[in-house]
Amino acid sequence: MDLLSVFFHGATLAFERDDLGREIMGIAVPGALALMADPLASLVDTAFIGRIGPVEIAAVGVSIVVFNQVTRIAVFPLVSVTTSFVAEEDATPSDRNKDEISGENEHNVSEMDELITHEENNATYGKSSFETDSSEINTEHKRKKIPSVSIALLLGGVLGLVETLLLVSCAKPILDFMGVKAYLVLRSLGAPAVLLSLAMQGVFRGLKDTRTPLYATVAGDAINIVLDPIFMFVFQYGVSGAAVAHVISQYFIAAILLCRLRLQVELLPPNLKHLPIGRFLKNGSMLLARVIAATCCVTLSASMAARLGSTQMAAFQICLQIWLASSLLADGLAFAGQAIIASAFARKDHLKAKATASRVLQLGLILGLLLGLLLGVGLHTGSRLFTEDQGVLHHIYVAIPFVALTQPINALAFVFDGVNYGASDFAYAAYSLILVAIVSIAWIVTLANYSGFIGIWIALSIYMCLRMFAGLWRIGTARGPWAFLRS
Template structure:
């Protein structure tokens, strides 16, 4: 049988990817709006938002198993027609989200100050970050509930409702942010309050969606333990990411407030486009998981290469677009001439990496959908240890600034590219069955 005979129509992929794109883009787009709003307060508040935002992002990036792991498990069950069991995966993921979210809220309040000062050093940037973070942390349980909700809905190939829920919450907060920051005079704290409003609104809609499914809502410890097994590998993988990005934020903050602010602008654009590209990965998770659940290994392998081609093409288009926007776009985020002067040191790395990111993120989605989290864990840790972290530490030691930081990111992405291409070609990831433990 040829690969062509196993293809899923582009329309089917896009039917999942386009709404997922809206969900993935909504949060970083809100952060970009928030960055533009806070940027007009000056370099110190913007640098504080940069550091506080990186610290808060540890919540979602460390606990991706609540969305990606839930998608993988629910998709396999959905592939064999067991929808109620697929939704039940979402119930247990939501219980985990609430418990872990409350714990993280408490711990975060205790460590916010020491961690911010350890990363940026004592001073105005660390103080600004702490003032923002202490308020924004109250959104933590709701961030995690939203992640779990996205996970089970993607697993049953429903990406439209999550889009509506997330757009409602973030749209509400995007309207509030400029009012609270500038009109009400709350400054940086107003940004944090608007952030919490977004999380509460979206999470409430996901909780309601579970209730109307009419599945048992009680916690089932055995199923939660099974989810945590997959979660362990994804959490360790996320730790590698966060060691890298926290080190990068620290290197930028220790260079200057202007470098930290410039890094915030380019990093948020990177995060935004990463999640745009990740929309294909979401489609791959759902379709590959469903195919493997139905024991259709050949279809799963064909899907992997199909989304790889889509990812490369999409990334190349984004590279061209942001090369053209290199001069005017940064000016939307800050009028500060010193910050604008720092941005080009990171900008061209950001542009050139887009096609590579398109392939890497697409294949990450394939392998997560297949439950191949242990391989992704090992690959990410090795790429961080061999590529990203050494160059960031050298950048701090020798004063290489943003160019050194973004050289580290480039090395990290290239190493991951080589690894996921080799793994996908091997086919060892394509294990069939209703649920892969």
């Protein structure tokens, strides 16, 4: 069976520190840490704001949820598509680069030949692209020509401006009644930087470099933490000060990533006709539909929980955040699988694509089992860190088995996403999840009405099982880009 041959291929090597293992861990670990850095910084923000008052922290919580949801819908398709396309183009440089060079004027060609000769005579063989000379000319020569990078930056900037306009115009009806509309307005000014940063993170993942985004994110979050008390309490800007500090940190992160990216890649293409705009928009729109479908399932679940009462809603939100936060670690494996598989497919190296898919799926299952054990044991005592309300704690205890037992399923579902994105199977990823969402929404409504709080968690478990099965089916039946598994 194709599924078994892929899943158990090289199973004894799951923890082997061979070239593939080091490549996967070198991408996955920094990628997961970068994802975790921003939520931790948001917790620090919340702690500072909590000193001002309960109304402000409630309003800021709504603002952050609104901002994050809009950002996710806007940028997730762009980041996913960018990672795959950059990995493909980096693995197989197009002949168009040669055409671009031959189309330059004779003076530039002569200069380039002279530089190449000088480089061959004096540079050390195998020098890293990060080890740049002080000469700007040599740096220019080492830059890669990857058209998808230009498209990612363009779309990230445009989407950021659109998000800013959207949130500024909608801030009044959303938060005006809470008296802290200014927080969302100010925070939205950082949207261009946020979306550009995320787009560049997609580029770096495609280049198999997740350390640079990690360092940039940690540096930016550190600045945010330092500036928070200064703007909020020293300058007495209150909640608005927290927003200003966050915006500054986001532009700082974007600046670091842009400067670093400029050392490796040509940011502006010499010829616009080579930009794959149509391919980006086609596949990005498919993933947009996928994100909306997934968001509908989670949002509907929260809405059904809210109808049950404040106690059930509080317990549901605590468990849901833990349930979703644990996926960040699995996303690191998904990034690694996506980038490596995209490069392998571009080079038609099917053996490496199969080996990578097997390895990240095996690691994803092991990670899910460990997370399930950790949450199953730890949440019984750790839940008191979130609340002392006995009613809320009771409902948390009811949800713990679902949160813990679905961890292996969740991890495999997210890793399967990365594997299929790496194969550029975006159409299947979109259509399959839309179908999963339709079925899951029916289960959520039905089970919530008949079984209440437990019914919602049963429905969410069904939703994640269907997501995992959708990813498994494509590879297990050797269809689409995985047809080579039949041979």
